Amino acid sequence: MDPLMRIQREARPESMLLNMGPSHPAMHGTLRIVLELDGEKILNSECEIGYLHRGFEKTCENKTWFNLLIYTDRLNYVSPLINNLGYAMAMEKMLGVTAPERAQLIRVLMSELSRVSDHLTCLAAMAMENGAFTVFLYMMKAREFLWDVIEFTTGARMTTSYIRIGGVRADLHPGWQASLTTAVRETRKVLKDVSGLLDKNSIFIGRTRGVGAISKEDALSYGWTGPCLRSTGIPYDVRKASPYLIYDRLSFEVPVGELGDNYDRYIVRMREMEQSLRLLEQVAALIPDAAPLAGGPVIEPAEAIAGSRRQRTGGRIRLSPNLEGYEKERLAGLTALDKPAALGSPASLIAVPPKEDTYTTMEGLISHFLFFMGGKGIRPPKGDVYFSVEGGNGEVGFYIVSDGTDRPYRLHLRAPCFHIVSALEQLIKGRLIADVVPTFGSMNMIGGELDR
Amino acid sequence: MGQETLIEAIRAKLGDAVERVADSFGDPVLILRPAAVRAAMAALREPPFDYAVLLDLTCVDFAASEGRFELVYHLFSLGRNVRLRLKASLAAADPAVETLVGLWKNAEWLEREVFDMFGVRFEGHPYLRRILTYEGFEGHALRKSYPWRLAQPRIPLKDDV
Numbered sequence: 096m097d098p099l100m101r102i103q104r105e106a107r108p109e110s111m112l113l114n115m116g117p118s119h120p121a122m123h124g125t126l127r128i129v130l131e132l133d134g135e136k137i138l139n140s141e142c143e144i145g146y147l148h149r150g151f152e153k154t155c156e157n158k159t160w161f162n163l164l165i166y167t168d169r170l171n172y173v174s175p176l177i178n179n180l181g182y183a184m185a186m187e188k189m190l191g192v193t194a195p196e197r198a199q200l201i202r203v204l205m206s207e208l209s210r211v212s213d214h215l216t217c218l219a220a221m222a223m224e225n226g227a228f229t230v231f232l233y234m235m236k237a238r239e240f241l242w243d244v245i246e247f248t249t250g251a252r253m254t255t256s257y258i259r260i261g262g263v264r265a266d267l268h269p270g271w272q273a274s275l276t277t278a279v280r281e282t283r284k285v286l287k288d289v290s291g292l293l294d295k296n297s298i299f300i301g302r303t304r305g306v307g308a309i310s311k312e313d314a315l316s317y318g319w320t321g322p323c324l325r326s327t328g329i330p331y332d333v334r335k336a337s338p339y340l341i342y343d344r345l346s347f348e349v350p351v352g353e354l355g356d357n358y359d360r361y362i363v364r365m366r367e368m369e370q371s372l373r374l375l376e377q378v379a380a381l382i383p384d385a386a387p388l389a390g391g392p393v394i395e396p397a398e399a400i401a402g403s404r405r406q407r408t409g410g411r412i413r414l415s416p417n418l419e420g421y422e423k424e425r426l427a428g429l430t431a432l433d434k435p436a437a438l439g440s441p442a443s444l445i446a447v448p449p450k451e452d453t454y455t456t457m458e459g460l461i462s463h464f465l466f467f468m469g470g471k472g473i474r475p476p477k478g479d480v481y482f483s484v485e486g487g488n489g490e491v492g493f494y495i496v497s498d499g500t501d502r503p504y505r506l507h508l509r510a511p512c513f514h515i516v517s518a519l520e521q522l523i524k525g526r527l528i529a530d531v532v533p534t535f536g537s538m539n540m541i542g543g544e545l546d547r
Numbered sequence: 548m549g550q551e552t553l554i555e556a557i558r559a560k561l562g563d564a565v566e567r568v569a570d571s572f573g574d575p576v577l578i579l580r581p582a583a584v585r586a587a588m589a590a591l592r593e594p595p596f597d598y599a600v601l602l603d604l605t606c607v608d609f610a611a612s613e614g615r616f617e618l619v620y621h622l623f624s625l626g627r628n629v630r631l632r633l634k635a636s637l638a639a640a641d642p643a644v645e646t647l648v649g650l651w652k653n654a655e656w657l658e659r660e661v662f663d664m665f666g667v668r669f670e671g672h673p674y675l676r677r678i679l680t681y682e683g684f685e686g687h688a689l690r691k692s693y694p695w696r697l698a699q700p701r702i703p704l705k706d707d708v
Contacts, residue, residue: 144678145679152664154695316653317652318652329625336628337628478571478572479571479607480571481603492602492603492621504607505607505608509621513660517653518653546679
């Protein structure tokens with residue numbers, strides 16, 4: 096095979112070839128763009144991707160359905176919960192189960208938190224690369240408040256693995272309303288500040304208005320989805336087009352742009368964040384407080400320890416509702432495992448059995464082993480399935496082929512930014528080097544998802 | 548147009564390009580003859596079907612079966628708001644199919660990825676080069692015959708641009 100890239104073979108002898116990336120501060124991770132230049136003008140370019148390729152799909156073929164969930168965190172690492180959701184819902188379509196109502200509400204809440212933080216990250220980086228460092232700091236601050244909510248509930252900031260097949264891992268943390276209210280309030284404030292700093296800023300407009308514009312036809316031909324497609328004026332949003340979870344019961348708008356340039360991509364993301372904040376408030380109002388636990392009074396752990404020194408304590412100990420498996424009654428509302436099915440039957444093996452049972456009963460221990468033992472856990476029927484959700488930068492689709500065993504025969508991710516970045520060469524052709532940075536920044540390239 | 552009438556209309560239009568229609572968890576799947584893939588796609592892209600978006604292209608290696616490599620295309624029609632899955636099986640020896648470059652712009656990268664991972668050749672592709680791995684990578688990583696965690700030989704440092 097020819098070791099030379101096309102651009103190296105075809106460049107005119109008098110023009111200069113310049114490497115941008117893979118290690119370049121504006122490349123958001125790793126991407127290499129080779130530019131053919133005449134002075135500062137870009138005659139041609141070629142993107143080389145794959146620097147973050149780590150064999151996600153191959154790895155998944157060698158992991159069980161349950162275990163591969165953690166690898167989906169690492170796809171779009173800015174909004175991992177949406178990847179979790181895409182995988183979990185594709186599996187649910189295959190298994191024919193639906194998550195309980197409360198789990199669905201929590202999933203929407205988590206998706207929208209992730210979407211806002213995804214957009215914040217994208218715009219923060221884009222603004223910083225255009226010299227607006229204040230905006231970067233403001234937006235990172237807002238993201239911390241959002242990630243507080245995520246962290247308190249899931250226990251992690253980025254590698255959450257929280258949304259599981261059949262439901263969610265645990266209940267929302269105690270006092271989640273307060274931290275969510277703070278996050279929404281602070282994010283609103285930041286959006287207002289950023290809007291004031293950038294919307295009519297002539298430097299920002301000069302770098303973005305009319306730069307990196309794409310037509311509707313080209314955007315569709317490149318397979319664009321998400322905010323980038325909507326910036327051209329096409330109101331396609333998976334949440335509206337094929338609603339999943341409870342999105343059809345919520346009211347939100349799909350903002351669109353007109354020109355499909357960098358500025359429109361910025362504006363669309365800003366408007367979308369406002370809509371997501373609206374959604375957060377609606378969902379928060381719908382989520383009931385955790386159902387009171389049946390089965391008698393609970394005692395605090397310290398009290399139980401002190402009491403157990405003297406005699407055998409009969410009371411049930413209050414543990415954090417975030418601890419998976421504890422408080423069986425509550426778990427029933429969070430995963431599709433709502434009644435103890437016959438031992439070893441497929442219905443009982445969708446979610447991890449309650450830990451409380453595992454530690455106290457023989458049947459529970461057997462269920463636990465059956466769930467985790469090779470060849471025994473989740474085993475969807477033979478066939479293939481495609482399911483997509485609206486991610487931070489477009490349609491995140493999982494195409495899964497099952498051969499009826501405990502691990503996927505093939506798992507493919509439709510990564511939205513793979514399609515978006517494939518248009519970069521066209522967008523920067525004929526422009527100046529300085530235009531590469533805002534154009535690339537507005538695309539929201541995420542290496543983990545692009546290279547898989 | 549309901550889903551079944553749509554599939555019937557597509558079958559009528561594409562004629563013998565469609566081998567059969569399958570159903571997978573409620574989604575219709577058209578199985579195409581590999582030689583007719585490009586013509587069928589070109590017809591589906593135009594009205595009245597209007598599948599303007601090539602949503603996804605991937606491949607599955609059924610190592611044990613006759614048609615070893617199964618290409619899986621996902622099309623999306625914005626006007627109708629429907630997705631369509633199409634498949635075409637290729638033989639194990641020298642798998643090749645006509646390219647979709649020229650119909651959709653993202654086909655160039657998608658086909659490069661399938662070539663990289665499975666070694667499927669796309670005839671007429673202007674620049675069939677590895678995309679996620681690098682020049683000098685040996686084998687095709689997503690083939691079932693490629694062992695997980697196989698170490699690759701070192702490649703020399705690039706004398707770069």
